[in-house]
Amino acid sequence: MRAALCGRARARPPRRESRARAAAMRVTFVTGNARKLDEARAILGASATIELTSRALDLPELQGEPLDVARAKARRAAALLNGPALVEDTSLSYDALNGLPGVYVKWFLEKTGHAGLVDLLAAHDDKRAVARCVLAYARGPSDEEPLTFVGETAGRIVDARGPRDFGWDCVFEPEGRAETYAEMDAATKNACSHRYRALEAFRAHAANERM
């Protein structure tokens, strides 16, 4: 299980931005998913350095590797918002499929359901997978190199257990646990989830920026 900060920090921002950050870093989290927003608020909302708002935008998503997909989405969001934007991209990478379905997992879930996500591994004994959340933060509409914050949780794909109402949570069992994400209460899931780890990395970065 890993959490990592990627992306290069930029040169010092212009004075006006520095003043704004000294008060609180205003961040628009682009999501139309209430559960994702709740998870983000549970972590970032407690931070005095981040003032979190949200917007639902219809953002096209590129094909490609997780970091590239998230960065492109952040650039697009910042252009539409004409300001800083935080976006999220989630992927589920099966070891036996060399990282796939990866960022395309939402399409497999939509078209083939939870059983379909399990069946993708029917030919393989190796059921290991990595749940990955990439947060990309574009500081403004001209930010060509959004910062990325990656949270990863290793686990395995299992037959669906627990409520079926949030993504692929019911078929993912984190390493060393006996429950799927879906069988955990919110606090237990947050303690080990890929999204928590990415949000925590972002929170730590924001706190550090303020210092």
Next chain:
Amino acid sequence: MRAALCGRARARPPRRESRARAAAMRVTFVTGNARKLDEARAILGASATIELTSRALDLPELQGEPLDVARAKARRAAALLNGPALVEDTSLSYDALNGLPGVYVKWFLEKTGHAGLVDLLAAHDDKRAVARCVLAYARGPSDEEPLTFVGETAGRIVDARGPRDFGWDCVFEPEGRAETYAEMDAATKNACSHRYRALEAFRAHAANERM
């Protein structure tokens, strides 16, 4: 097996475009794949109404449905070329996976190889699939509604047979045939291929436009 023309025709083009078309319709086929270009030239090159050139551009590809993916790519290509652009997007849709891997087939091929494309169906007796080529033609950089030409060939996914050097040709056996695409000579494949059908639909449209 089907071939279909989709997309709305636009209002009559301005006079200057009409004159150019009367001589020959100059089309830039955006591809960096020599084999795809050969296939296009074999069909379109014989047409007196189309003057085919090619360009290799690095075009980002969106996630989504095949027609939307191709249209977005055509718009981007026409903007980069500042002129008409023809692009191609190929997908391989498994019936048992409700259309997937679809436009993502190239990623599965890249990450899991031909065996991986077969193994995706390990849990299913139904091995049927549709090979689909979508050509999208943007008439210029401001064309928001590129025309699309779809060629489809039904078949099934089989263990790899024939040369392995062109995409997923060795694991796709068209309906009613005993060979995979890879086992056919070029003329035989062209007579039944999804790409041929899409190119033929485009050629017919171009010929009609000239009348």
